[in-house]
Amino acid sequence: MKEQNNYYITTTLPYVNAEPHIGFALEIVRADALARWHRSIGDKVFFNTGVDEHGLKIYRKAQELGIEPQIYCDQMAAKFLELKNLLDLSYDSFIRTTDPEHIIAAQEFWKLCEARGDIYKKNYLVKYCVGCELTKTESELVEGKCPDHPNQELETIDEENYFFKFSRYASALLKLYENQAEFVVPAAKLNEIRKFVERGLDDFSVSRLATKMPWGVAVPGDEDQVMYVWFDALVNYISCLGWPNDYKKSLDLVQDDKSYDFARFWPGIQICGKDNLRQQSAMWQAMLLSAGLPTSQQILVNGFITSDGQKMSKSLGNVVSPIELVNNYGTDAVRYFLLAGVNAHEDSDFTKEKFEAVYNADLCNGLGNLNSRISTLFNKFDLDFVKPEKPTETLAKDFEVAMGKADWPKATAVLWNWLKTADEILSNERPWKMEPGEADQCLRPLAENLWSVAYLLQPILPDTSAKLLALWETGKIEKSESLFPRLI
Secondary structure: OOOOOEEEEEOOOOEOOOOOOHHHHHHHHHHHHHHHHHHHOOOEEEEEEEEEOOOHHHHHHHHHHOOOHHHHHHHHHHHHHOHHHHOOOOOOEEEEOOOHHHHHHHHHHHHHHHHOOOEEEEEEEEEEEOOOOEEEOHHHOEOOEOOOOOOOOOEEEEEEEEEEOHHHHHHHHHHHHHHOOOOEEOHHHHHHHHHHHHOOOOOEEOEEEOOOOOOOOEEOOEEEEEEOHHHHHHOHHHHOOOOOHHHHHHOOOOOOOOOOOHHHHOOOEEEEEHHHHHHHHHHHHHHHHHHOOOOOOEEEEEOOEEEOOEEOOOOOOOOOOHHHHHHHHOHHHHHHHHHHOOOOOOOEEEOHHHHHHHHHHHHHHHHHHHHHHHHHHHHHOOOEOOOOOOOOHHHHHHHHHHHHOOOHHHHHHHHHHHHHHHHHHHHHHOHHHOOHHHHHHHHHHHHHHHHHHHHHOOOOOHHHHHHHHHHHOOOEOOOOOOOOOOOO
16 A cells, blocks of 8 residues: 555656647656655655657658658657656656557556456447547537537447447546546546546447558457557556556466555556546546556646647647747756646636736846845845755745645745735835844845755745755855846
């Protein structure tokens, strides 16, 4: 059973049919901040991310480029791996669904569901959105189109596939939602998925004909079928932890000296975009119940980042690249915007003007300017600084409460509200006009609180925090370099 001080968080796995975009950057930076914070309070953390490499979208993209699907996936996975340095990420696992260990896990998971009597074969005729990799009912369409991919034609699938008995788990899912009031956050999304389940669940296809779509995990015992991409990909949340080796070890089917992470860390926290609500909080939970495994601990749902009020899409040409943002403004500036400048769970709009306004107000003229003012005055009066034993209690408590609720904007607001107060104190009391002793009395509490902010900033702005702590823990304070250069 999972120990209380073990913390597991995972992002979803983005498809590799396109380069990383700001929507996934939002997801992974938020997960990283939670992982870093839990490490800072003494928890043992396992942070997972990776890429989803199977399915029709990937297969067709590779065909379009005239290369083998695996070669295409290798090229694209490398681009997502670059995000680790680009966004200063601290994940412990980067899983690819083409990894041999994951493929074995997906097949073992299939066998458990099949043994439970939850996988069966039938013919069906359905409309399918390749963009979502999901079937669509008429009620979900807008003018005959998928609302999330209106520029793509729906396809008709008419074949014999395996199905998962999703309908069998409606009552169990509703009980899960009832017993865990914060199973899905925000509450509006929990209500949304509850209503979806209450309307009745249809069994969903979990395989495709290999002759039509060969790029997937082979169905155990049936070489003519490959697993449906969602069934395969969702298993990554436990395959990255070494499952099914823990499971097999408990049955004395595996005997080795290796230690696996599944028993220690599962169940965990999953963070996703709102377009993943059904898959993460209903489909995956039903699959876990079928396999006899514990359901997830919690699902944190992000809204979309829009561009001038429109959903970002390649066809509209309004996709924002996190790579370009980091190249132009720096890693911590991008991290700050994604954690502080984007609504915790609702849609938020992105424009260059909004990004630069946040950069100027909070980073350049806020944290950067305040640190420069205080360090310059300490240097002017030749004051020594003694590092506090721990951060200011009230500041730390309010920050901890916000982070504990995965409210990134509120957590950053706690720190920046103090920065604004400190700036006002400096302007009102004007210590640069005081005698050294009087200036010391004014500046010291401000410096101690600035150190507290720097300490608490470690999960949010790791590089900036390190620079501030290095400056303020030297005893003799030098004039600080510019933390965030002014925009030209």
